[in-house]
Amino acid sequence: MRLFSKILRTGLVTRPLAPRHDEAIHLINAIDARSRSVLGRAVAIREVDAGSCNGCEIEITGLAGPVYDMERFGLHFVASPRHADLLLVTGPVTVNMAVPLRKTWEATPDPKLVVAVGDCARTCGVFRESYAVAGSVDAIIPVDVFVDGCPPEPAEILRGILVALDRWPSRPRPALGFEDAEATRR
Amino acid sequence: MNAGGAEIWLRILLVAFPIGAVAALVVRGALGRAIVAAAAAVGSAAGFALAAMVLGWGEPVRGSFAFPLAPLVFRLDPLGAFFLVVTAIVGFAASLYSFGYGAGSPWRVLRTTGVNLNLLLLGLSLQVMADSPLTFLLVWELMSLAAYFLVLAEPDEPGAVNAATWYFGVTHAGFAALFAMFFLWSGGALTASFVELRAVPLDGALRDAVFLLALVGFGTKAGIIPLHIWLPRAHPVAPSHASALMSGVVLKMGVYGLVRVTFDLLGSGPAWWGMLVLALGTVSALLGVLYALMQHDLKRLLAYHSIENIGIIFMGLGAALLFRTYDLPLLSALALAAALYHTLNHACFKALLFLGAGAVVRATHTRNIEELGGLIRRMPRTAFAFLIGSAAISTLPPLNGFASEWLLFQSLLGGARIPAQSVAVLMPVGVGLLALSSGLAAACFVKAFGITFLAIPRSPHAEAAEEAPRSMQAGMFLLVAACVGLGLGPAFVVPLLGRLIARLPGLEPAIGLHAANGALTGLPDGLGQMSPPAVALGLVAVAVVVAVVLRALAPPFRLRRGATWGCGRLLQTPRMQYTATSFAEPLRRVFAQLYRPTEDLTVEVHPDSEYFVRAIRYESRVHPWVERLLYQPLLAMVRGAGRRVRQMQAGSVHLYLAYMCAALVVLLFVARWLP
């Protein structure tokens, strides 16, 4: 009983994102439109932690929470790459995770996208040249979009997902003011 | 014999089986196998024809033979003919199967199997025709001995001798009970025909004694708990087509005997008869399937399932007895029809499963399902047949297991009409436990089929498996057809059963068990209606519509083969698959109080540090404690008695003469004092 009265008192906390991200709000509306046309407005995400410090994971957890609520855009996490459309990879790829990451990518049915989250995923960050690190994510599997930040904010991650959907081969790329992932790839 | 057509079939039956038995002794090689199989098949076919004629006429056929000591009297009435159909279907399939199955077996095994297969079929066919206690008991003994030698056919098989000894002991205990029953009943006149027996007036206590002896005698043959001890031991070690016959038909002779005695000859009894049979049936159904779940020996698993299904049949019989006591003849007929129908269905699918298991064992040389796997690729036809059998025994519509359990449910649901409320209250419990056992059976067969046939082979044996020869496939697919046919055709079978049940005293209204338009509509006193052909048709129609719609509307379908998803694990080996033990683990935990498993865990650690584990050994066993509880004291008693008797064996001739003298005196006294 107490639980439900609290729910009622709290009300809806999902908000349009903070004002300083008004480009992100714009983006989110764009995600809605674009993911609908590309993947039928339902994108299943499989998160792969390829060796991250879990900082990015904490931010990713925020995606599903009430504030960012990615479910309203038809994005949701799934338990198996077989069910997924998009791989969300974090961290520098450790030696032990290189093969599993590759296998995950292979297990995902086409069409599929890869979004690498965090600085480590692109540059290996402070773990660079560690004996345990095999390389950045794109050394192992083809990456569509990198999301920078250590860790990136949930809104940034959403932006990355949008760019990825945008990079869908069958669609002409609309001119948006975001950096092209292909160009930033090492 | 009073009808020309029937006589011909009977003669063929009586000639074919002995020819097969003799041929097995004389002719070696493929020709020998062919003759044995052909003789058994011809005999079974003749049996089927004979039974069909009797069922068609609805009138019994009579016959008798001069026999050195006493006349043997035979009479095949529709009830017997129904069981003859059971024998004939399974016998025919098993004979076909035996031709391919025997290839490669040593001559010694082939000889024993061939002789006794034919003798067993002869015994089974005659059993249902026996019309006097003497004939009945003699044929019973023939059947039991043939089955005993079949259990012993491969004596090198581990446990075979032990199993055969158990079988021999228990079946003769049952025989003793039957002998005592007929002796008490007929007052020693064992040659009296069953018709005369029916007229013998019995007072209350004697009737109860006769009933109890019949229950013990036929119960041991049928293998109901707690008289089942021999069954899970004997069935796995026999050659598979013999197991099929034993599980499919020999057990059913216990059912036949009980139906014959309690429904046909003895007449209505007090309520506790039905309660007792119903309770035994429920316990057998539940414990049978629970112990089956814990088995990893494919054939032993099937054997425990036979206990379960016999339990279900006994539930039907018990309910029928109960309804008859409370003067609800239509419900009683419905329950009896369900029991008889399930008898036929169980014979078909259990024989099918045993034949499939035999094909697996023959191809892989192991009965342990933990060593199997992936056979669906190597033995696709066997796998398909086994799948149908599994679905049928798991009571999935529209196969035959469902048809008969549906009838049984219908009759038990009618239990609310029993006027005695303290009895009526128990009916929902029975319904619940019946449903539980069918659900557990489905779980068990997901395990049996899934671990045996699906995924990756777990051993080199399974990797090297090859498809069974054509004759074996023919035997299996015949039974597949029977399972499907019987599942779709209750509207044909039920009126037939109604007609034969209506001949039993007190159940005349059963003639009203009818069906309309292929559906079990308006079963008198039944609560519901359904039509298996319509269900099957509905499924097919929906499947067609789905296929058409998908083809028309769905985008083109692309398929890619990839490695199994194992969370990105580097290596996927057969050892990482779920095993049968782990599959059954949740249920073992749920029913832990019943199983009382013994567990043994040893952890071997590195000598330098206890944190580095070198090996973990976990062992868990489930012993049917019911068996231990009941039979260990009995065995101890028998051994003790044996020891005491041995003391009498001093080896002195004089002592033996003295014993004889004493025995004579005692006998004379007894003769003097008896009227």
Add this chain to the structure above:
Amino acid sequence: MMAGGLFSQLSVLGSSLALVFGLFVLWRRSLGAYVSAFAWQSGVVAGVAAMVAHFSGDHALYLVAALVFGIKAIAIPRLLTVMGRRFGGDRESHPYVNTEASVLSAAVLVLVAYSVTRPVVALSQLPTRGAIPLAMGLTFVSLFVVISRKKALTQIIGFLMLENSIALLAVLCTYGIPLIVEIGVFLDALMGFLVMQVFVYRIHETFESLDVEQLRHLKH
């Protein structure tokens, strides 16, 4: 007749609910759930008493209903909650009989109750007779709670439910025993409860736990 039908249906419904709350105690493990189950059950018993009062016209029963509601549905649960808070959330994690077996035994007990109350039900002409087996079943189930549970507080709940079931039986079988007896029984129950409360304090002080199994150590 319609009123009679409704009366008997409502009484069966009330007793079924009381029984279901009794089963709750066998199923759940935390004291909070026990207390609320007991409170709801007492509320239902009070409701049944009030309903019987309404249909039979015996207005004394209203008073009984009010007493049941006041004492058992409000006061005692409060006290129990306070006690539970004081002694910490001692969960009934390992009863003598595990949960599935307890629940199924309860089913058996209810069936037994049906067969033992058959003569009473057959004799009775009251519209409430259909509910008598259920109330009797509740008696058995409460006894089973007392027998099979280890924690003192659970046993107290079992005892209180037993008391509830007896009140229910009295109301259903005879439309209530004389008011004075009823009040006496209440006081008795209240006294018993207070005495038990004192014992619970003592047990807790001695063993630092409310596990009644510890009492075995007193022998030595």
Add this chain to the structure above:
Amino acid sequence: MTSWLVELGQSTAALLMAPALVGLIRWLKARLQNRCGAPIWQPYFELHKLFAKEAVVSTNASWLFRAAPYVVFTSTVAITLVVPLMLVPLPFDGFADLLVVVYLLLLGTFFTALAGLDPGSPFGGMGSSRGMTVAALAEPTVAVAIFALASGAGSTNLGHIASRLIASPMAALTPGHLLAFASLFIVMLAEAGRLPIDNPATHLELTMIHEAMVLEYSGRYLALVEWASAVKLLIFFCLLANLFVPWGIATTVSAPALVLAAAALVIKLGMLCVAVAVLETRVAKLRLFRVPELLSVSFVLALLAVTSSFVLR
């Protein structure tokens, strides 16, 4: 003839409506978590996407793995032909009764479990084992609840049970009926894989039941399996709604009656969705080995339902 059309029409409608039910529960749960949530029609987008995607099948898997989704989907959809949705009696009523429905559902579970074992992944095996355990333990409750319904209505056929209750609407409030409803509600949670027995949204393999069995499916196969489980949920909801509270169902084929029936059905399903969503917000998933306890409670409830009002009148 028109009733045949209504029959086929309502089955098609049920088939098409089922994903919305899942969507509605998800939306309600999102609102209870103070989230905006996905729109109710989100499951349709997901199904549409899955049908367009490629399917990856394990190299270990046999034809059974590829056939199972069709078997599961077909058997589940076939059930909608006999479940009373808007109209009783239906022309197909006499062809299948409640027992057939229950065992057709078991047929689906059986093949899902086999498909879980087929690719040889440990998760699939685990899911199959648990799924079959839960299915087997739920079976007695269903049977006894059927006993309660059948002895109350004198038939196991769904249309008959509903018509009987429409004829005497107050009978829906008897204690036996309410207890049977409660027990079947618990079974519905178990069979449809809802909390507290199974979490449909879990990502942790070790806590899965149904999800673990279908972990290997992708593309069209996954779409069929997911759709079938939505239809299964709808079937259970309709059984709960229309066998226990059949108010509003049309008994004659006429437009106003059918519209009323459709509205009543939508309202009843919506209420059940609210109940499930509220429950799923309130409770946590039970440990696997506490599930049998819950199912034994439901069995006892069903038994009480039978004894309290049907056997002893």
